[in-house]
Amino acid sequence: MSDSKNNIVIDVQNLSIGYESRVLLQNLNFSVNSGEIFVILGGSGCGKSSLLKNLFGLYQPLTGDVLIEGQNITKAIGVDRQKIMTSFGVMYQEGALFGSMNLLDNVTLFMEEYTKLTKQQMQLLARCKLDLVGLLPYESYMPSEISGGMQKRAAIARAMALDPKILFLDEPSAGLDPITSADLDSTILDLSKNLGFTFVVVSHELASIYAIADKVIMLDKDTKGIIAEGDPKVLRDTSTNPQVHQFFNRIMSKEAA
Amino acid sequence: MSISDASPSDTRPVNLVPVASWMQINNMTAKVVLSGHVNVYTLEGVWTQIRQEQDAWLSAGKGQNYSLTLDASQVTSLDGSGFAFLIDLEQAQLKAGAHFAIDGLDTRYQPLLREFEPIANLFPVPVTKPKRSFVVSTGMATDNFLKDGAGLITFTGHLASDLFWSIRNIRQVRWGDFVNAAVEAGINALPIVGLVAFLIGVILSFQAAIGMKQFGAVSFVGPLAALGIVREMGPLITAILLAGRSSAAFAAEIGTMTVNSEVDALITGGLSPMRFLVVPRVLAGVLVAPILTLYADIVSIGASMVTMLAYGIPFSNFYNGMLNAVDLEDIGSGLIKATLFGIVVSAVGCLRGMQTGDGAAAVGISATRAVVSSIVLIVLVDGIFAYISYKTGF
Numbered sequence: 204m205s206d207s208k209n210n211i212v213i214d215v216q217n218l219s220i221g222y223e224s225r226v227l228l229q230n231l232n233f234s235v236n237s238g239e240i241f242v243i244l245g246g247s248g249c250g251k252s253s254l255l256k257n258l259f260g261l262y263q264p265l266t267g268d269v270l271i272e273g274q275n276i277t278k279a280i281g282v283d284r285q286k287i288m289t290s291f292g293v294m295y296q297e298g299a300l301f302g303s304m305n306l307l308d309n310v311t312l313f314m315e316e317y318t319k320l321t322k323q324q325m326q327l328l329a330r331c332k333l334d335l336v337g338l339l340p341y342e343s344y345m346p347s348e349i350s351g352g353m354q355k356r357a358a359i360a361r362a363m364a365l366d367p368k369i370l371f372l373d374e375p376s377a378g379l380d381p382i383t384s385a386d387l388d389s390t391i392l393d394l395s396k397n398l399g400f401t402f403v404v405v406s407h408e409l410a411s412i413y414a415i416a417d418k419v420i421m422l423d424k425d426t427k428g429i430i431a432e433g434d435p436k437v438l439r440d441t442s443t444n445p446q447v448h449q450f451f452n453r454i455m456s457k458e459a460a
Numbered sequence: 461m462s463i464s465d466a467s468p469s470d471t472r473p474v475n476l477v478p479v480a481s482w483m484q485i486n487n488m489t490a491k492v493v494l495s496g497h498v499n500v501y502t503l504e505g506v507w508t509q510i511r512q513e514q515d516a517w518l519s520a521g522k523g524q525n526y527s528l529t530l531d532a533s534q535v536t537s538l539d540g541s542g543f544a545f546l547i548d549l550e551q552a553q554l555k556a557g558a559h560f561a562i563d564g565l566d567t568r569y570q571p572l573l574r575e576f577e578p579i580a581n582l583f584p585v586p587v588t589k590p591k592r593s594f595v596v597s598t599g600m601a602t603d604n605f606l607k608d609g610a611g612l613i614t615f616t617g618h619l620a621s622d623l624f625w626s627i628r629n630i631r632q633v634r635w636g637d638f639v640n641a642a643v644e645a646g647i648n649a650l651p652i653v654g655l656v657a658f659l660i661g662v663i664l665s666f667q668a669a670i671g672m673k674q675f676g677a678v679s680f681v682g683p684l685a686a687l688g689i690v691r692e693m694g695p696l697i698t699a700i701l702l703a704g705r706s707s708a709a710f711a712a713e714i715g716t717m718t719v720n721s722e723v724d725a726l727i728t729g730g731l732s733p734m735r736f737l738v739v740p741r742v743l744a745g746v747l748v749a750p751i752l753t754l755y756a757d758i759v760s761i762g763a764s765m766v767t768m769l770a771y772g773i774p775f776s777n778f779y780n781g782m783l784n785a786v787d788l789e790d791i792g793s794g795l796i797k798a799t800l801f802g803i804v805v806s807a808v809g810c811l812r813g814m815q816t817g818d819g820a821a822a823v824g825i826s827a828t829r830a831v832v833s834s835i836v837l838i839v840l841v842d843g844i845f846a847y848i849s850y851k852t853g854f
């Protein structure tokens with residue numbers, strides 16, 4: 204999809220999020236381009252995962268709009284909302300695999316609902332997805348029989364079930380060993396550079412961020428907004444904001460103060 | 461449009477289905493032309509059709525030296541399912557010992573396609589589960605039953621020792637949990653227990669009155685119903701409702717804690733899950749079961765009184781008849797039984813919760829098992845109690 208590069212696929216306008224009276228983040232404005240790997244950063248508890256859940260429409264924002272491929276997900280209801288939701292895949296932080304099904308059935312579930320492929324075709328498709336995340340030998344395992352890191356990878360395979368062009372990943376490489384994490388990064392890069400997938404990733408892993416991110420935004424708990432935006436390597440070398448500098452160079456909070 | 465005569469040089473819009481067409485050039489060579497956006501939706505149906513054509517073509521000859529070329533030069537976009545389609549075609553060719561080649565596939569797709577090699581791994585040989593013979597499954601069922609019984613006995617022993625511990629270390633019992641469990645199992649159960657008790661009181665006396673009326677013995681219905689309610693129906697309906705409400709709730713609560721490793725955290729923190737989780741709940745069961753039973757008795761007898769009023773028996777006659785038939789001993793017997801039911805129901809709920817396996821489904825299974833086991837044990841305890849009271853006259 205090289206021709207559609209630099210097209211905005213996710214557009215966030217004046218977004219404020221929070222829970223009832225507690226505002227987590229306010230007046231966010233940013234956009235994600237097609238084929239981009241967009242990483243959301245920030246310290247613990249600053250609302251990264253909540254922001255992600257607002258982006259893909261699981262939570263309703265306090266104010267503002269999120270446009271996915273031009274369609275406003277915060278305003279859409281019913282069938283329209285469902286249609287927007289099938290255009291992207293989501294991997295939750297805890298994996299959230301269905302415990303009563305094995306990995307293969309977890310991946311084929313959404314295909315059964317939305318396509319008319321035969322069972323063999325769906326299974327082959329699901330095996331391809333599991334192969335991409337390195338879990339092909341475990342297709343008949345139940346989620347409770349595999350490790351937490353494997354559950355996350357299986358959840359990525361499930362998120363890709365309907366070949367969505369946009370994938371939301373909540374901390375995909377947390378808890379993975381360095382080799383598996385690097386493999387996963389290379390798969391994400393492959394999908395993004397060769398197939399034009401757009402990724403919105405919440406991550407803490409600096410190595411992984413430098414390897415994959417085209418663009419990052421860094422959120423801050425105190426200012427309730429974005430304190431840095433751009434290429435992570437550039438931010439690491441040039442940012443004058445002490446917090447950003449601290450984050451990218453892994454400096455302890457006491458040293459900085 | 462039939463698949464076989466589709467021309468690859470068509471100038472139709474690229475996103476028009478079908479995205480793939482089959483062309484047989486001669487007996488030995490065939491070609492599949494892929495075009496447009498190849499994805500999970502556009503491949504519906506076409507995938508099966510092409511594969512059928514391919515199978516027919518391959519099975520016509522011996523398959524050797526047959527060559528299939530895939531022309532991918534007109535592909536606009538190819539995603540995961542497109543790869544799966546290519547792999548499916550390739551595997552069918554390789555299985556028949558024939559050739560397969562891909563022409564004109566954009567280089568950006570090459571690295572991903574290589575990730576799937578060797579493709580044979582994507583086609584595992586289906587394994588059939590070995591069937592268990594009748595003898596084996598009977599043996600396993602018996603084994604499970606015995607293990608379950610052993611678990612119950614072990615649990616009873618632990619529980620007894622920990623209940624004694626709680627009497628000697630009364631300050632260390634978690635009274636906060638006890639109060640929560642007692643409120644949930646007791647006070648919150650008042651409406652449903654009252655409703656069912658009222659219904660039982662009405663039905664019992666109404667049905668008895670229909671029969672008794674033929675013999676002119678309607679005045680005996682009140683004492684009969686009251687005795688039945690105090691000795692049997694009151695404790696029994698309360699216990700069964702407790703099993704359905706609280707035993708299941710205890711099992712689900714402790715089961716979820718087991719799934720979330722909270723019980724493991726208690727153990728590694730040096731706390732006994734029996735004392736921490738089970739003892740407060742069992743004590744709550746012991747407290748609320750007799751109180752709820754007494755409440756059920758009163759509501760039920762009240763309902764019976766109202767019903768008998770319809771048959772012309774005034775309250776005072778009902779009351780005097782009841783006093784003659786029902787002793788304090790009968791009420792005591794019912795309440796002792798209710799206390800035993802309370803222990804059984806809350807303990808079994810906790811036991812099933814602790815035995816929970818992994819995952820969300822396991823919690824549901826535990827709650828179900830808690831209710832079933834509770835009711836079975838209620839019946840058992842009731843039977844034993846009836847035998848003892850028959851022999852001793854209590």
